[in-house]
Amino acid sequence: MTFLPYGRQQIDDDDIAAVTAVLRGDWLTTGPAVEAFERAFAERVGAPYAVACSSGTAALHLAMLALGFGPGDIAIVPALTFVATANAARYVGADVVFADVEPATGLMGPAHLSDAIAQAHRIFPTSRVRIALPVHLNGQACDMAGLARIADAEGIALVEDACHALGGMAGAAPEDRIGACRHSAMATFSGHPVKTIAMGEGGVVTTRDGAIAAKLLRLRAHGITRESSRFTERVQAFDGDGQVNAWYHEQVELGFNYRASDLHCALGLSQLKKLDRFIAARDRLVGHYRKALAPFAPIVRPLGLAGHGTPAWHLFVALINFDAAGISRNTTMARLKAKGIGTQVHYLPVNRQPYYRARYGVTTLPGADAYYAQALSLPLHAEMTENDVDRVLVALGEILGQSGRST
Numbered sequence: 001m002t003f004l005p006y007g008r009q010q011i012d013d014d015d016i017a018a019v020t021a022v023l024r025g026d027w028l029t030t031g032p033a034v035e036a037f038e039r040a041f042a043e044r045v046g047a048p049y050a051v052a053c054s055s056g057t058a059a060l061h062l063a064m065l066a067l068g069f070g071p072g073d074i075a076i077v078p079a080l081t082f083v084a085t086a087n088a089a090r091y092v093g094a095d096v097v098f099a100d101v102e103p104a105t106g107l108m109g110p111a112h113l114s115d116a117i118a119q120a121h122r123i124f125p126t127s128r129v130r131i132a133l134p135v136h137l138n139g140q141a142c143d144m145a146g147l148a149r150i151a152d153a154e155g156i157a158l159v160e161d162a163c164h165a166l167g168g169m170a171g172a173a174p175e176d177r178i179g180a181c182r183h184s185a186m187a188t189f190s191g192h193p194v195k196t197i198a199m200g201e202g203g204v205v206t207t208r209d210g211a212i213a214a215k216l217l218r219l220r221a222h223g224i225t226r227e228s229s230r231f232t233e234r235v236q237a238f239d240g241d242g243q244v245n246a247w248y249h250e251q252v253e254l255g256f257n258y259r260a261s262d263l264h265c266a267l268g269l270s271q272l273k274k275l276d277r278f279i280a281a282r283d284r285l286v287g288h289y290r291k292a293l294a295p296f297a298p299i300v301r302p303l304g305l306a307g308h309g310t311p312a313w314h315l316f317v318a319l320i321n322f323d324a325a326g327i328s329r330n331t332t333m334a335r336l337k338a339k340g341i342g343t344q345v346h347y348l349p350v351n352r353q354p355y356y357r358a359r360y361g362v363t364t365l366p367g368a369d370a371y372y373a374q375a376l377s378l379p380l381h382a383e384m385t386e387n388d389v390d391r392v393l394v395a396l397g398e399i400l401g402q403s404g405r406s407t
């Protein structure tokens with residue numbers, strides 16, 4: 001019996017060939033594969049600019065830096081996300097106020113954003129709320145138009161954490177593609193292997209703003225520029241004939257080594273070509289899960305649907321009333337594991353993490369707590385078959401004492 005993890009990459013011969021070609025070539029790090037990947041990514045999501053970097057976490061950090069976000073500023077972050085979303089604000093010395101989420105979907109809605117902004121003004125009366133980070137959890141888009149109405153009224157920039165949602169849509173129009181940044185300053189993506197496309201480690205920031213894109217490119221490479229038109233130290237920069245010194249570059253701000261390598265980008269580009277197929281495969285499996293879960297109601301319900309846009313499913317989350325089932329989540333996970341089925345919980349609300357409790361005290365967000373109490377991510381990846389889904393649900397049914405009927 002093969003072990004079925006909750007998520008994994010699908011690597012084919014074409015991916016291996018793409019990475020091998022880089023290994024045989026002249027560039028291992030920033031070379032032609034980076035630019036080719038960036039061009040293809042920008043085109044796929046409908047943004048003028050895409051900047052590749054070393055991880056989704058780096059992408060979020062770069063986005064904060066590009067907006068000049070820092071001490072005395074506040075970011076609104078939904079509690080239901082991976083810690084990296086909130087950490088990005090802390091990296092630049094800003095503070096975080098956590099927003100609640102819809103218990104059926106885990107998504108931050110406009111009312112949650114409004115409440116969190118009001119809360120931020122109460123807790124930090126002298127700070128400025130400058131950024132909100134909607135998270136397209138599990139591959140479903142937040143209500144970006146609704147969030148933007150509030151953000152615009154408050155003068156807040158939106159930075160989308162789209163690490164779960166490459167290929168999804170926030171609405172019906174082409175410019176609603178996630179990553180096109182119709183309502184946001186930037187969108188950030190991850191190439192971690194459980195995500196829809198794998199780079200190994202990797203990330204991307206997309207934007208419509210050329211100045212932001214240029215800043216992101218600088219910040220991912222130490223804050224260094226090689227554009228002679230930007231050089232400020234003329235005596236060092238130019239020789240006696242007014243020619244640029246060939247070796248010369250200037251560090252104009254404090255950046256990082258957040259570069260993506262050609263190896264990672266070659267894999268990313270090869271995977272991106274198959275994105276539609278991956279999304280369709282995941283969508284079919286989610287459809288099968290949702291149908292086959294019907295007999296498990298009311299103990300088990302599939303995740304609520306956002307009701308706008310088109311998801312690009314990253315995770316399949318079942319909401320399980322463990323109290324009513326008379327079994328703990330941990331025991332359920334252990335018994336599924338014994339049957340060769342991997343599961344995970346996404347996520348402990350970030351406001352409950354010790355680091356954030358130590359900084360902001362104990363806070364309670366009922367929607368996030370209700371979602372967390374019931375969420376269990378069941379296996380979902382492009383290589384799975386409908387028989388695998390049936391196997392998961394038969395096992396779950398046996399463990400929860402349900403009928404386990406899966407067709």
Ligand SMILES: Cc1ncc(COP(=O)(O)O)c(C=O)c1O
Nearest residue numbers: 055056057082084163190191192
């Ligand atoms: C919502 C979310 N944001 C950010 C990240 C960070 O991405 P990475 O692991 O590529 O740094 C992840 C990855 O797990 C994520 O799920």
